[in-house]
Amino acid sequence: xxxxxxxxxxxxxxxxxxxxxxxxxxxxxxxxxxxxxxxxxxxxxxxxxxxxxxxxxxxxxxxxxxxxxxxxxxxxxxxxxxxxxxxxxxxxxxxxxxxxxxxxxxxxxxxxxxxxxxxxxxxxxxxxxxxxxxxxxxxxxxxxxxxxxxxxxxxxxxxxxxxxxxxxxxxxxxxxxxxxxxxxxxxxxxxxxxxxxxxxxxxxxxxxxxxxxxxxxxxxxxxxxxxxxxxxxxxxxxxxxxxxxxxxxxxxxxxxxxxxxxxxxxxxxxx
Ligand SMILES: C[S@@+](CC[C@H](N)C(=O)[O-])C[C@H]1O[C@@H](n2cnc3c(N)ncnc32)[C@H](O)[C@@H]1O
Numbered sequence: 001x002x003x004x005x006x007x008x009x010x011x012x013x014x015x016x017x018x019x020x021x022x023x024x025x026x027x028x029x030x031x032x033x034x035x036x037x038x039x040x041x042x043x044x045x046x047x048x049x050x051x052x053x054x055x056x057x058x059x060x061x062x063x064x065x066x067x068x069x070x071x072x073x074x075x076x077x078x079x080x081x082x083x084x085x086x087x088x089x090x091x092x093x094x095x096x097x098x099x100x101x102x103x104x105x106x107x108x109x110x111x112x113x114x115x116x117x118x119x120x121x122x123x124x125x126x127x128x129x130x131x132x133x134x135x136x137x138x139x140x141x142x143x144x145x146x147x148x149x150x151x152x153x154x155x156x157x158x159x160x161x162x163x164x165x166x167x168x169x170x171x172x173x174x175x176x177x178x179x180x181x182x183x184x185x186x187x188x189x190x191x192x193x194x195x196x197x198x199x200x201x202x203x204x205x206x207x208x209x210x211x212x213x214x215x216x217x218x219x220x221x222x223x224x225x226x227x228x229x230x231x232x233x234x235x236x237x238x239x240x241x242x243x244x245x246x247x248x249x250x251x252x253x254x255x256x257x258x259x260x261x262x263x264x265x266x267x268x269x270x271x
Contacts, residue, residue, distance in 0.1 A: 004042050004049075004061065009143070011068055012037065012051075013060040021064070021072050032057070066116070069144055070109040077133055079109035080174060080198055081248045083228040089117050091224075091253050092170050092196045096121060101188050102172040103127040103159035103181060108137035110174060112144055115152060125153045125165050159184050166190075173197040178204065178252075179211035186217055191258035198249045205250045218254040219263030225250050 004010060004024060012020045014034060022030050028039040035053025042051060042061050049061050064072060067082035080088065088110070094100065094117040105111055105128035114124045128134040134156050142148055157163070159173075160180040170193060171185040178197035185195045195218065199205045205223055212218040225248075230241040257263060 001046055003044050003046055006043050009064060010061055011064045015058065019068060019072060073140060075107040076136060077106035079107040083226050083245050084248055084251060085113045087226045088196060088251060089113060091251055092194045094118060094170060098169045099123045100170045100172060101125050101165050101168045104129060104175045105134060105137045105154060106174060108140045110172060112141060115149060120151060123151050125155065127155050127157045127159045129158045131156055163188055169193050171195045179207045182211045182215055186215060189256040191256055193256040195254050197252045199252055200249045205252055208252055212254050213262060216260040216262055217257050219257050220255045221264055222253045223250050
């Protein structure tokens with residue numbers, strides 16, 4: 001069992017589910033509305049321990065999950081929501097050893113998810129046009145993984161003007177005008193590879209798909225969205241939650257063909 005240690009980032013969860021991120025440090029105290037927690041009461045204890053503030057409030061101490069890491073940070077760009085990340089990884093078939101090109105890096109949330117899925121044998125090359133965003137993503141990834149892994153290349157650049165990377169298995173786009181990156185994606189992808197775009201608006205979806213059809217060399221165009229509705233299951237109360245994470249973005253996928261053709265089966269639900 002790996003006990004909680006000084007230097008680690010943990011989350012303290014209170015009775016209404018509020019999460020407080022805490023970096024453990026010997027001798028420190030964390031101050032909350034509901035009282036003080038001594039870090040020394042957590043260091044050396046097992047993850048999942050419930051501690052009590054001096055005012056008697058119970059707090060659960062756990063290491064943050066991937067979703068909590070992604071959503072809990074102060075950030076400048078809009079990260080992809082955890083509900084979409086899983087669907088994107090499976091939808092784009094991100095697998096161990098895959099060579100993935102990404103743009104834009106933003107907060108690094110998708111970058112981190114990609115790194116997990118490709119594993120140490122894979123490669124992630126991520127382009128970001130804003131230097132300040134790239135630096136912030138660099139810091140966030142370093143904070144999460146301890147260092148920038150050797151299979152990640154963070155590049156300052158505008159993907160719309162083209163990229164030098166070739167023979168990529170996947171191209172992942174999350175930027176305002178993904179259609180402007182279709183030329184770069186076409187050059188970068190190997191035949192059979194997959195291009196993905198995250199589009200908050202349906203007008204972006206339409207332009208992206210129109211562009212894929214125009215430039216040719218892509219097939220199996222597919223769009224879906226993920227709606228997440230939680231449920232309350234407590235005592236006799238068994239009902240959907242009042243709030244749901246509904247629209248965030250449309251997830252668009254297409255496969256790179258070996259030749260400059262189009263291939264679009266008529267049926268729905270081929271996935
Ligand atoms: C919505 S954010 C991406 C969020 C990211 N997927 C995440 O999970 O944090 C869009 C990012 O694309 C960057 N961007 C916009 N146009 C770009 C371009 N032409 N080339 C590279 N990056 C670009 C923006 O600066 C911004 O950081």
